[in-house]
Amino acid sequence: MLNEEQLDRTIGVVLRVGVMTAASVVLGGGVWYLARFGMEIPDYRAFHGEPQDLRSVAGVWKGVMAIQPRSVIQLGLLLLVATPIARVGLSVFAFAAQRDRTYVAITLIVLAVLVGSLTGLVSPPR
């Protein structure tokens, strides 16, 4: 078991590595996309909503396997969203190490809300 200071440091490292990794994947996917489709004219004036493949973790992963640059950018954005969630997850261990049951419970509630929202459990049916 890690002590408190080591956990704090671990959380800091996770935040930094998470953001850097996410930004690198987004940049890589972005350069790739622009190299292929950079001359197309973008149109964001009318809202159509993104295709299903870009709306869920499973869909994005399928797109990455099919080597779609837009899916690679979206994967980077998913990694970014996952970063604060990982921090909350680590905080559960931090409070457990301090034998602080109240805050283990509080942190687990926050974690449940976050995981629920990302997997689409909390989102309304379309």
Place this chain on the structure above:
Amino acid sequence: MNSLEFSLVISTIGAAAGFLGSLTGLGGGVVITPVLTLLFGVDIRYAIGATLVSIIATSSGAASAFVKEGFSNIRLGMFLEIATTLGAITGAFLAAKIPTSAIAVIFGLVLVYSTFLSTRPKPEVHESASADPLAERLKLNSSYPTPHGWQPYRVEHVKTGFGAMLGAGALSGLLGIGSGALKVLAMDHAMRIPFKVSTSTSNFMIGVTAAASAGVYLNRGYIDPVLAMPVMLGVSAGALLGARHLRGADPRVLRIVFGVVVGVLGLEMIYSGLSGKI
């Protein structure tokens, strides 16, 4: 403008916004949505989705530094995150029900109000702290570093603060902003926490709050990767630079200039919403 040019322009604007936002404490994301909608005609839902992810990047980057300095109250942040994440999901739900023109008007009002808040003086120490038994039980009372050593403080009106955070979270989820100004207001005014603790704890919470609504936005197809890419990369690069310059610069003049920009964008959003342009 083709995709390549559009991405370059947007990332440059994002970098400028991130730089000024981190220097002035107003946050960079807050100007991106109005700029995208008013200047580039982007649908407000796409603009909100793109801004939301950039907020996660800047907040997570900044949080790692703040926690180390000892200003953040981790327990308080975690406890209030229950309120902000639930609020954020509610706000993100509402975003699909409310007409975009109403979202524009609310956005404008929040911008104008944030500008007003940033011009007020900030008292560092609050007097006559009476203890809230709930704060005692939740171990929210703590201390923070000052030039004269560690200064203890007490947290008051925990329930009021928790309720205000539900509102701040809902606005964050509805508008895709960090709503840092409102979080600070709740902690500073209602819970009577020292200003530096409020700002750094708020920063600590913003990424988690935004992640909660990001899940809903992603599911709804509001997050377009090609639009979010230059916004996120630009804003986080700018914010990183801003944080490096924070020590040397005197942000007073900058804060006024940026505050005026934010205020004008806010009025423009209200006008566009009321006249049905958004």
